[in-house]
Amino acid sequence: MNGVTNLLKKNALTPPIPLYRRLLRAHRTMLGPQERALGDEYVKAEFRRHRGVTNPLHLVGFLTSWQRYAETLEVDAWKKTQVDNRDLLESLNEQQLGQLYELLRALREQTDSESDPLKK
Numbered sequence: 229m230n231g232v233t234n235l236l237k238k239n240a241l242t243p244p245i246p247l248y249r250r251l252l253r254a255h256r257t258m259l260g261p262q263e264r265a266l267g268d269e270y271v272k273a274e275f276r277r278h279r280g281v282t283n284p285l286h287l288v289g290f291l292t293s294w295q296r297y298a299e300t301l302e303v304d305a306w307k308k309t310q311v312d313n314r315d316l317l318e319s320l321n322e323q324q325l326g327q328l329y330e331l332l333r334a335l336r337e338q339t340d341s342e343s344d345p346l347k348k
Contacts, residue, residue, distance in 0.1 A: 248271065258301050266335070
């Protein structure tokens, strides 16, 4: 029974506020200053955007995805993770694609400004 209890605890959803704090803590300990700033901004915006969600399925999906991200970040596996982009892109809706585009654009701008000393 102890193994089942541990499995249930491992797969249990973390409530939103503790998960939010866990994400910010993981960013603080695992990411560099620029990545942390971008990640913190994104986490804060997403949690703000989902504050009033009433659909339980949407909320469970949101929390599950962020919890999985936190677990990946905490074990430092995100550096080795490869994503099958085709399957991922096909599963995203229009809003998610827009968010992904904005994130990639921000990363590209940040990378460009870091590599070109005249832009600083």
